[in-house]
Amino acid sequence: MKKLAALALLGLISLPVLAQTTSTVKHPVWSENAAIYEANIRQYSPEGSFKRFQEYLPELKKMGVGIIWIMPVNPIGEKNRKGTLGSYYAVRDYKGVNPEFGTPADFKNLVDAAHAQGMKVIIDWVANHTAWDHPWVSSHPEYYLKNDKGEFVPPVPDWQDVIKLNYANPQLRVAMIDALTFWLTEYGIDGFRCDVAEMVPVDFWNEARAALDQVKPVFMLAEGEAPELHEKAFDMTYAWQLKDLFGEIANGKKNANDLAAYMAGPEKKFNDNAYRMLHTSNHDLNSWEGTEFERLGEGVESFLVLSNLLKGMPLLYAGQEAGNTRRLEFFERDPIQWKPHPYKAIYTTLFHLKKRNHALWNGLEGGEQMRLPTTNDNAVYAFSRSKAGNQVIGIFNLSGQPQSVSFSAAPSPARFKNLFSGASETLRPGKVMQLKPWEYRVLVK
CATH class of the missing domain: 2.60.40.1180 (Golgi alpha-mannosidase II)
Structure with missing residues (x-):
């Protein structure tokens, strides 16, 4: 067995994978060779508006971006708010548009403009919890989880600005799917990035995906890494373990053989049909763990390129194309400092390679790694x-x-x-x- 394991590390044989999950998800055709861009509207410009971000769409098109993921666009709760502007993920109205960013018409114009450029739009969706001042708190208190004293509770102790929903209530599920559907029919978006997806029951996501696909073929990204999320609900999950491994290699704690072992082992538990999101930064990493330059040191460019070539879909977080070296504030206005940087050309070259070279396509459409x-x-x-x-x-x-x-x-x-x-x-x-x-x-x- 040791000899077989050694040969597997060298890529000469493949060891059997016993725990790979199934996946019946039908990916939208337009996602098969796409790269994804995470847009932080608040920090994109000093104005932090949909209109200003819309001006950037032609540049994203030139770079080869296929999917734009926009961080939550909903109004933010005021009760127990963190910081001056609050967390994007403390939603006060599932069908509303945050006036901080503009009007509903401004958002609709942004979606239409992205579509006109040939790109798709998904929005961040927070199904696990709401702000304390969401209307459901008074109109449907039964939608929420409560403690033994009958009090609303945060999902985790540190998230004091939000309270957890209770998916044992069937009417909550109906209301949540209704809200998701609203964004497809009213604004024409193309899917959702689902916040802390593993904290919401998988059977709800399965139910929601089936309902949404009846409206239009959607793309679903889960902030999670549970293989069962791919069975019926999600096109893509986060490659968190790979992100951590990049950091350990950069810090000298692990090496290239550890990367090979991961690819031949833990990564194989995901169905071949599953898309995995590969990244060196995102809004959480940048604000809470540090920029990619802090975490990956002198290897940052190498890991950037590697994340575009391994099996999966590469993510570009707003500001990476400008070589942003700052941790952006999460609860305050803290605009990205835009400047020319070589990384923009590197991302552009890699994204266009992915679009035209079938070996780098996503899921079953792409080539296996040897x-x-x-x-x-x-x-x-x-x-x-x-x-x-x-x-x-x-x-x-x-x-x-x-x-x-x-x-x-x-x-x-x-x-x-x-x-x-x-x-x-x-x-x-x-x-x-x-x-x-x-x-x-x-x-x-």
């Missing part, structure tokens, strides 16, 4: 993905030391184009490749 054994697998993670005559090879020095790399067997074909330099490169057995610390090569057929 690790390519090298002379120094502890430091170097090399892999190939192939599909429909397309092939992409990634070679990453995941260490702070220079590496001399050679392959025991060359991929076929042996001649490729370097994605970023445009140069022709040939891979053959025994050929030595010199990689600087954290250097990467992306080779394309």
Whole structure:
């Protein structure tokens, strides 16, 4: 068994996966080769408005973004509010638009403009809890979970600005699905990113997805990593463990072989049909754990590129394309400082590669990852993905030391184009490749 495990790490064989879940989710066709952008309207501009963000849509189109995820657009509760402006996730009205960002007409114009650019829009949905001053608190107190004293309770002790809903109540489920449907019919959005999805019963999400798909084919992203979320409800979940592993490799606690072991082990519990969201930052990471530059250090660009090539859908959080090095305030206005940065061109190159190269498509439409054994697998993670005559090879020095790399067997074909330099490169057995610390090569057929 030890020998088999070692061979699996090298990508030469595949060990059987016994616990992979099923998935009957039918992904919208437009999601098959999409990359996703997370828009933080409050911090996008000094005005923090839908109108100002709408002006940026042509740039997102040029970058190759397929799906725009907009953080919650609902009015924010005032009772027990945190900070001056409150948390986006303390919803006071499920069918309302936050006046901080603009009018309902402004939001509708934004959605229509995104569609005109060929992009889809999903909005952040907070189904687990509401603000203390949501109308349901007085009109339907039975919708909420209560303690032994009959008092409303926060979902977790630190979330004192919200109170938890009770999905044992069937009428709550009806009301929540009605609110979700409202955004499809009134604003024409294309799906939802569902906050703390694992804190809401999976059978509710299954019920909701079935109802929403009757209106239009939707895209559903779960903030969660439970494989069963993919069975009937969600197109995509967060690759949280992979994000953590990136950090451990960057800090020298783990190495390229640990990444290979993760890909051959824990990641395989997800059905091949499941989309996994790959990211180096998002609103939570940036505000609470630190920027990608803080967490990933000198390896940040390498992990950025890697997250665009591994099996899954890459996420770009607002400001990453400008090389934002600041932790953005969560409960206050704290506009992104926009400036030219090389990362915008890198994301653009990678997003367009994903759109046209079938090997990088999502779920069953994309190619599987096969690790390519090298002379120094502890430091170097090399892999190939192939599909429909397309092939992409990634070679990453995941260490702070220079590496001399050679392959025991060359991929076929042996001649490729370097994605970023445009140069022709040939891979053959025994050929030595010199990689600087954290250097990467992306080779394309």
